[in-house]
Amino acid sequence: MADSSKKMSLMGLTTLVTVNMMGSGIIMLPTNMAQLGAVSLLSWIFTAIGSMAIAYCFAQCGVFCARSGGLSAYTEEAHSKSGFFLCSYLYFLSLAIANVAVAISAVGYMTAFLPWLGTGAIPLCVGTIALIWLTTFANFGGPGITGKIGAFTVWGVIIPVAGLSIIGWFWFKPDVLAAAWNPNSLPISEAIAKAIPLTLWAFLGMESAAQATDAVENPKRNVPLACLFGTLGAAVVYVLSTTVIQGIIPNAELAKSSAPFALVYATIFSPMVGNIVMALAVMACVGSLLGWQFTLAQTAKMTADQNLFLKLFSKVNSMNAPVVGMIVCGVLQTLMALSTISPDAAAQFSKLVSLAAVTNLIPYITALTGLLVIMHKAGVSQAIYSRNVVVLIIAITYSLYALYACGKDAVMGGTLVLAVGYLLYGFLAKRFTEAPSANQARAGNP
Amino acid sequence: MNVPFATTTRLLLAFALSTLPLVAGANTLERVRSSHTFTLGYLPDLAPFSKQEGDKASGYAIDLCLKVADKLKSELGLPDLQVHYQPVTVSDQVSAVSQGKVDILCTPTPPTLERRKMISYSIPIYTAGLSVVVRNDAAEPLLNVLNGKVANTGPTWRASINNGLANHTYATIEGGVTEDWIREQMRLLGVIASLVTVANNDEGIKLVADGKADAFFSERMLLRNEIAKEGAAKNLMILDRIFEYSPVAMMVDRNDEDFRLLVDTALSEAYYSGFVEKAYNQYLDGTNPTVKKLFRVYALP
Numbered sequence: 001m002a003d004s005s006k007k008m009s010l011m012g013l014t015t016l017v018t019v020n021m022m023g024s025g026i027i028m029l030p031t032n033m034a035q036l037g038a039v040s041l042l043s044w045i046f047t048a049i050g051s052m053a054i055a056y057c058f059a060q061c062g063v064f065c066a067r068s069g070g071l072s073a074y075t076e077e078a079h080s081k082s083g084f085f086l087c088s089y090l091y092f093l094s095l096a097i098a099n100v101a102v103a104i105s106a107v108g109y110m111t112a113f114l115p116w117l118g119t120g121a122i123p124l125c126v127g128t129i130a131l132i133w134l135t136t137f138a139n140f141g142g143p144g145i146t147g148k149i150g151a152f153t154v155w156g157v158i159i160p161v162a163g164l165s166i167i168g169w170f171w172f173k174p175d176v177l178a179a180a181w182n183p184n185s186l187p188i189s190e191a192i193a194k195a196i197p198l199t200l201w202a203f204l205g206m207e208s209a210a211q212a213t214d215a216v217e218n219p220k221r222n223v224p225l226a227c228l229f230g231t232l233g234a235a236v237v238y239v240l241s242t243t244v245i246q247g248i249i250p251n252a253e254l255a256k257s258s259a260p261f262a263l264v265y266a267t268i269f270s271p272m273v274g275n276i277v278m279a280l281a282v283m284a285c286v287g288s289l290l291g292w293q294f295t296l297a298q299t300a301k302m303t304a305d306q307n308l309f310l311k312l313f314s315k316v317n318s319m320n321a322p323v324v325g326m327i328v329c330g331v332l333q334t335l336m337a338l339s340t341i342s343p344d345a346a347a348q349f350s351k352l353v354s355l356a357a358v359t360n361l362i363p364y365i366t367a368l369t370g371l372l373v374i375m376h377k378a379g380v381s382q383a384i385y386s387r388n389v390v391v392l393i394i395a396i397t398y399s400l401y402a403l404y405a406c407g408k409d410a411v412m413g414g415t416l417v418l419a420v421g422y423l424l425y426g427f428l429a430k431r432f433t434e435a436p437s438a439n440q441a442r443a444g445n446p
Numbered sequence: 447m448n449v450p451f452a453t454t455t456r457l458l459l460a461f462a463l464s465t466l467p468l469v470a471g472a473n474t475l476e477r478v479r480s481s482h483t484f485t486l487g488y489l490p491d492l493a494p495f496s497k498q499e500g501d502k503a504s505g506y507a508i509d510l511c512l513k514v515a516d517k518l519k520s521e522l523g524l525p526d527l528q529v530h531y532q533p534v535t536v537s538d539q540v541s542a543v544s545q546g547k548v549d550i551l552c553t554p555t556p557p558t559l560e561r562r563k564m565i566s567y568s569i570p571i572y573t574a575g576l577s578v579v580v581r582n583d584a585a586e587p588l589l590n591v592l593n594g595k596v597a598n599t600g601p602t603w604r605a606s607i608n609n610g611l612a613n614h615t616y617a618t619i620e621g622g623v624t625e626d627w628i629r630e631q632m633r634l635l636g637v638i639a640s641l642v643t644v645a646n647n648d649e650g651i652k653l654v655a656d657g658k659a660d661a662f663f664s665e666r667m668l669l670r671n672e673i674a675k676e677g678a679a680k681n682l683m684i685l686d687r688i689f690e691y692s693p694v695a696m697m698v699d700r701n702d703e704d705f706r707l708l709v710d711t712a713l714s715e716a717y718y719s720g721f722v723e724k725a726y727n728q729y730l731d732g733t734n735p736t737v738k739k740l741f742r743v744y745a746l747p
Contacts, residue, residue, distance in 0.1 A: 023604030032602070098605035105607055201603035256640065288604070347586050350607055354600025406601045 007320075008215055010222045012147030015154040016212065016291045017230025018237075021205035022157055023288040024105040026238070027261065027281050030245045032198050034254035038180040038246045039188060040195030041239070047196065048235045050398030051203035054364065055231035057395045058210055059224035060388055061371050064378040066220040069302045070211040071363045074370035077377070081308075081432050086421045087366050088303035090359040091211075093417065095296040096329060097356040099289060100336045101349075103131045106285040112259070112278055121341045128337045135290040136330040139297065142319030143215035146294045153287025156280040157237075160261045165240030171268050172247040180251035200402050202238060204360055206231045207367075208295045214302060215294075215320065297326045307431055351413065354406060358414030361403045368395050474549050474698070474705035475522065483528045484518055486511045487548030487697075490533040493671050494729040495572070496553040503531045503552075506729035507696070510571055510716060511552040517712035540564050543697045550709065554694035566700045568709045570693035570744045571722075572730075573737070576624055577666035579654055579673065579684050588614055588660060593687050614639040617650045617659040624663050627690065647672050655679030663689070667730055693744070710746055717745035 008016070033040040061074040069076070069084065071091060076084040107127035111118030117127045139146050182191060209226040213219045216226075245264050246254065257263045259278055266274030297313075301322040304313035313325035340346045371392055375385055403411065478484050488508060490498035496505040512529065519527045534542045534551065542548045543565045556574065557567040578592055587597040598606065618624045620643035628641055642659060644650040650662035651672050662669075669684050698706050716722050722741060726733050733741075 021604065025602070025604040025606065098603075101605035101607055105605075108607075198602055201601045204603050343583050350586065350598075350600070353605050353607065356605060357601040357603050402601075407599050410600050 007217045008143050008147040008212065008222075009217055010225060012151055013209055013212060013216050013222055013226035014229045014233065016147065016150050016294075017206060017209045017226050018233045019150060019154050019157060019284060019288045020208045020291045020295070021203055021230065021234045022161070022237070022284070023205065023292075024102050024109070024285045025202055026157070026161060026241075027105075027109065027259070027285070029198070029202070029238070030242050030254060030260035030264075031257050033195065033242055034180065034246060034249075034251055034257075034260075036186075036191055036195050036198070037182045037184060037251065038177050038243075039182045039186070039191040040198060041243055041246070042188075042192050043195035043199050044235075044239045044242075046192075047199040047202065047398075048239065050394065050401075051206065051231060051235065053391050053395040053398060054203070054368065055206045055227050057368050057371050057388070057392050058207060059227045060391075061367065061374055062210060062213075062220070062224040062227065064380065065370075065374045066213075068214045068219075069306065070213055070299065071207055071367040072299075072303060072306075073213075074210070074367040074374065075363065077370040077373040079366055079370070081306075082422075082425050082429065083366055083370075084306060085303070085308045085425045085428060086418065087363040088299060088308065089421045089424065090414075090418065091363045092296065092299050092303070092309075094356040094360040094363075095292060095299065096332055097336065097352050098360070099292045099296060100128065100132065100333045101353045101356075102285065102289050102292065103128045103135075103333075103337070104340070106131055106282060106289060109259075109278070109282045109285060112275075113282075121343070121346070125337055125341050128340075129334050131286065131289065132293075132333050132337065133330055135286065135293045136326050138290055139294050139326055140317070140319070140321050140323055142317070142321040143212070143294070145319070146290060150287055150291055153283050153290070156282070156284030156287060160265065160277040160280050161241050162237050164244060164261065164264060165237055168241070168244035168248060168264070168268075172244055174247065176250055177243075177247035180246050180254075183251050183255075197405055199238070200405055201357055203231060203234065204357065205292075206234075207364070208291065210367075211295045211298050211302075215298060293326070293329070296329055297322050300325045300329065308428060351409065354410035355413040355417065358403060358406050358410045359417060361399055361406070362414065362418065364399045365396060365403075368392060368399065474546075474702050475518075475708070477546065478518060478527070478549060479522050479524065482524060482526060483530050484515050485530045485532050485548045485550075486515075487532050487534045487539065487542050487551040487553075489536065489539065489553040492553050492668070494667060498531075498533055501531060503533070505552075506725050507552040507554055507571065509725050509729075510713060510722070511550060511696070513716045513721065514550065514709050514712040517708055517715075521708060539697070543699060546699065549699075549705075551697035554696060556692045556694050561697075562700075564700065565697045566702070566706055568696040568698055568706065569713055569746060570695045570740075571713060572667075572694050573740055574692045574694050575666040575688035576627070576663060576690040576692075577669055577684055577688055578661050578663045579651060579669050579682050580661050581654060581657070581681050582683050583681070584660065585614075589685070592661060592685055614660040615658070616641045617644055617653050617662040619644060619646065619650065619664060624690075628663060651679070651682065655682055670731065693740075714745040714747075717741050 065074060065077060067073050072084045072087040075087040104124065107117055107124055110127065117123050138149060186194070206227055209223050209230060213223055216222050245260060248264055249260070249267060254260055254263070261281060262274040262278040265277040300309055300313040301316070303309040304311055304325070312328065313322060315322060315324045317323045336349070340349050371388065375388060486503070486508065488496035488503050490496070490503070494505055495507045496503055515527060515529050519525055532548050534548065539551055539555070540561060543551050554572050580588065580592065591597045600606070616628055616639055618628055618641065625643060644653060647664050647668055650664060651669070653659040654662045666684065666688065672678060673682050673684065696709065698709055723733055726737070
């Protein structure tokens with residue numbers, strides 16, 4: 001057991017969660033929302049409430065069940081060992097794929113500073129692989145170092161995005177927002193329905209606090225708090241920044257901007273400041289990739305600790321980092337990145353990224369349902385039980401809707417991957433079943 | 447009559463002078479009969495509709511014009527009628543018809559109200575379709591959008607490959623109806639895009655081939671023809687989707703109902719006899735059920 005100085009603090013874990021959630025998604029969000037108009041801001045009401053319900057339930061799981069294993073451990077409470085394995089397996093796949101996609105996006109944004117990266121499929125691929133290994137090596141220093149780097153790169157989000165949520169109001173013009181309200185004259189219900197998919201999955205990643213249970217100081221207290229604070233922080237920043245930006249930049253301009261945060265800073269201050277903001281956003285994006293590579297390795301380690309993944313994933317170095325597992329993940333991701341050189345494979349990869357959202361959401365449902373058993377085992381009072389069940393229903397409904405909205409192609413792919421998972425577990429299950437003793441065997445076969 | 451004689455004379459003179467060009471133009475049949483020549487006007491560089499070949503011309507529209515010539519021969523009893531091919535330019539095509547320099551403009555154009563003030567039109571001979579050309583390696587969201595689907599069907603989350611790279615440029619010929627249409631559509635198309643205008647099809651296609659624009663909107667058959675040309679860039683494709691339709695027809699002189707009736711009769715017969723379908727197969731990309739339905743709409747009973 002590593003000593004606590006090599007572990008993550010509450011602050012480190014909270015920033016990890018917030019940065020993980022925002023990732024590269026926040027960079028384009030204002031543009032996507034502006035295409036529908038400011039009316040799309042109403043969709044935050046649904047998605048923020050739903051996501052807070054999920055975060056709250058995960059936090060409750062963490063309060064009453066402090067064991068290591070994150071989502072998989074919560075799942076096992078209700079769905080036993082096979083649940084643990086399937087949850088880890090789906091979540092691991094989700095992260096392995098999604099992290100490659102985040103790396104591709106980050107390289108895409110870097111082209112503003114290194115134009116060579118944008119000159120074709122091969123430079124893009126080289127940049128992506130370089131970034132994957134950079135963020136893998138940076139994790140070799142263990143959770144403590146990862147947390148410290150994360151605490152630095154988070155300023156890449158705080159300054160441009162959170163900063164805008166505060167100082168942006170000095171340049172905010174209500175009439176600009178009013179003009180941007182509904183430029184396509186859609187009925188309100190239709191506009192909201194179209195906007196929900198823009199923000200529905202923006203909160204994926206809140207579970208990364210639970211996945212880091214092994215690597216945190218005082219997990220019983222810090223994991224639930226980081227999950228709640230991280231999600232709340234992201235929600236506040238999301239809502240404020242996407243609102244204020246629509247009151248500064250006229251809708252028509254915002255709707256076709258490929259770097260909305262840079263644009264707003266260039267408008268307020270100067271193009272130079274806009275460029276700096278873009279650089280900060282890229283830094284935050286790389287920081288979030290670092291956090292996700294860490295979470296990926298932790299997920300594999302916790303599962304290997306349970307004898308459900310290859311043992312090599314659980315070998316840690318003196319800094320408490322599962323180095324061998326990280327290298328294996330890096331190789332796997334390099335192969336995925338290499339495959340995107342061909343344009344056909346690149347199109348296939350984007351389907352894989354949609355599938356990854358599905359295999360991220362199924363573990364939500366298995367883990368959330370674990371809360372019912374966790375509360376039963378912990379013997380919580382009737383009042384707490386009833387309260388949590390209400391929130392749980394909201395959280396599950398939201399997760400199911402997010403799953404449904406992924407679309408039939410992604411859900412079908414996810415289901416096939418799930419079915420393969422059952423096959424894999426079939427080979428593992430004997431590890432957890434007592435072999436019949438010699439006496440019984442003889443008794444059965446006289 | 448209380449009108450003084452001088453005034454009447456002046457009025458009569460003015461009337462006679464002002465109607466002179468009209469009268470001159472209104473006798474296409476008379477002109478053909480007296481000169482034994484039928485002058486076909488055409489745009490020399492608009493294959494597969496009309497294309498210059500020495501002092502003659504060929505193409506879908508030329509073949510239909512020759513059907514009109516045949517009709518003239520039989521109706522006017524002029525078996526030795528000479529067919530003369532006269533190339534015109536886009537800028538003088540209307541005046542060439544209205545001033546009687548040509549008897550008919552074979553190359554089809556969309557009948558607009560503005561043009562109808564100067565000249566008249568036959569029944570439609572073709573349905574122009576607004577289509578789009580892209581590179582073979584066009585990004586999937588762009589193709590989805592242009593095919594009328596949602597740009598990205600999957601979930602939008604932190605791992606969605608960024609749209610920031612996908613800043614598309616559309617191109618179209620300056621000042622056409624297409625330009626307004628694209629500006630209107632761009633917002634709801636769901637990808638980030640800007641619009642540039644070009645002078646002609648050649649230029650637009652070159653922009654896309656060179657990667658300076660991502661999609662060029664123009665008439666489907668013209669695009670097809672440009673791309674099939676020898677030496678054309680090989681990295682382009684035309685999408686099947688037709689955004690807007692517009693029937694196009696041949697220009698004839700205004701106030702010459704007799705000639706117009708003869709042209710429409712010849713064209714309607716060509717529709718019914720299957721001649722048009724054959725010409726479609728020869729010059730254009732063949733027919734389909736929709737096109738055949740339109741044949742019956744256009745041909746007069």
